[in-house]
Amino acid sequence: MNDQHSAAGPTAPEEAAGVRRFWTRLGLPGLIDVHTHFMPERVLRKVWDYFDAQGPLTGGREWPITYRRDEAERAAVLEEFGVRAFTSMLYPHKPGMARWLNEWAAGFARRTPGCLHTATLYCEPDVGSYVREAVDAGARVFKAHVQVGAYDPADDLLQPAWGLLAEAGIPVVIHCGSGPAPGKHTGPEPIARVLARNPGLRLIVAHLGMPEYEDFLDLAERHPQVRLDTTMAFTDFTEAFMPFPAQALPRLADLGDRVLLGSDFPNIPHLYLHQLDALERLGLGPDWLRAVCHDNAAALFGV
Numbered sequence: 001m002n003d004q005h006s007a008a009g010p011t012a013p014e015e016a017a018g019v020r021r022f023w024t025r026l027g028l029p030g031l032i033d034v035h036t037h038f039m040p041e042r043v044l045r046k047v048w049d050y051f052d053a054q055g056p057l058t059g060g061r062e063w064p065i066t067y068r069r070d071e072a073e074r075a076a077v078l079e080e081f082g083v084r085a086f087t088s089m090l091y092p093h094k095p096g097m098a099r100w101l102n103e104w105a106a107g108f109a110r111r112t113p114g115c116l117h118t119a120t121l122y123c124e125p126d127v128g129s130y131v132r133e134a135v136d137a138g139a140r141v142f143k144a145h146v147q148v149g150a151y152d153p154a155d156d157l158l159q160p161a162w163g164l165l166a167e168a169g170i171p172v173v174i175h176c177g178s179g180p181a182p183g184k185h186t187g188p189e190p191i192a193r194v195l196a197r198n199p200g201l202r203l204i205v206a207h208l209g210m211p212e213y214e215d216f217l218d219l220a221e222r223h224p225q226v227r228l229d230t231t232m233a234f235t236d237f238t239e240a241f242m243p244f245p246a247q248a249l250p251r252l253a254d255l256g257d258r259v260l261l262g263s264d265f266p267n268i269p270h271l272y273l274h275q276l277d278a279l280e281r282l283g284l285g286p287d288w289l290r291a292v293c294h295d296n297a298a299a300l301f302g303v
């Protein structure tokens with residue numbers, strides 16, 4: 001499953017040393033990764049099965065999972081890398097599942113140092129009440145997945161949740177771009193409608209909105225509370241089929257205070273360090289890297 005890496009890649013201690021060198025060189029106290037996946041074991045197994053089957057979630061591409069280990073080991077890897085804070089992105093694919101996922105995520109955050117208490121939502125009648133419960137329980141970030149959930153993010157059913165999260169200033173990492181494969185409601189247009197109604201909503205557009213990078217840069221430029229996460233962007237894997245347009249790089253540089261490191265750990269087809277190298281090779285400089293890999297998220301989450 002990860003032969004290409006285990007055969008040629010560094011050993012675990014070498015890899016951790018490489019990640020630590022990256023942030024030490026920048027003078028940072030560590031990394032903050034806003035897009036890491038932790039979820040109930042049997043849900044994660046299903047996600048991995050999905051990746052293995054090269055289904056629509058992966059755009060039909062081969063997607064070897066590099067960090068297919070048990071939960072404690074995965075958390076330990078992040079600690080060894082010096083990831084000071086990270087999320088437990090999880091998401092339902094059907095109604096009636098979010099409340100249970102949120103209960104699990106609250107427990108995971110309690111038992112896992114460094115985890116920013118994460119919650120999720122789905123387009124369903126009781127979304128307002130369980131989002132309120134999650135906020136009251138201390139959730140600091142939400143995850144929404146428009147492709148997997150196959151709902152319109154601008155659906156009226158969701159408005160109580162968006163309104164509440166906007167008012168509370170709680171960020172929502174939202175997979176709303178049409179990569180690696182489009183969904184019925186992916187793309188910038190439904191998100192523009194959500195933001196028209198909730199201009200203060202702190203959406204973090206996952207994966208830099210790939211492949212609609214420039215449309216989501218437009219949205220971020222128009223809405224000061226919109227941020228973007230780097231998850232999988234600029235990596236060799238992504239550049240091969242959804243390359244970031246070179247002409248948009250200056251815009252990414254200008255939005256440097258609203259771009260946040262995300263990795264998709266553990267479900268990545270490369271070593272963690274590759275995401276960091278992919279950001280560095282953009283050539284946007286050490287100040288941009290410091291902001292993206294740590295300082296922006298530190299300010300947003302107060303860590």
Ligand SMILES: [Zn+2]
Nearest residue numbers: 035037089264
């Ligand atoms: Zn993800």
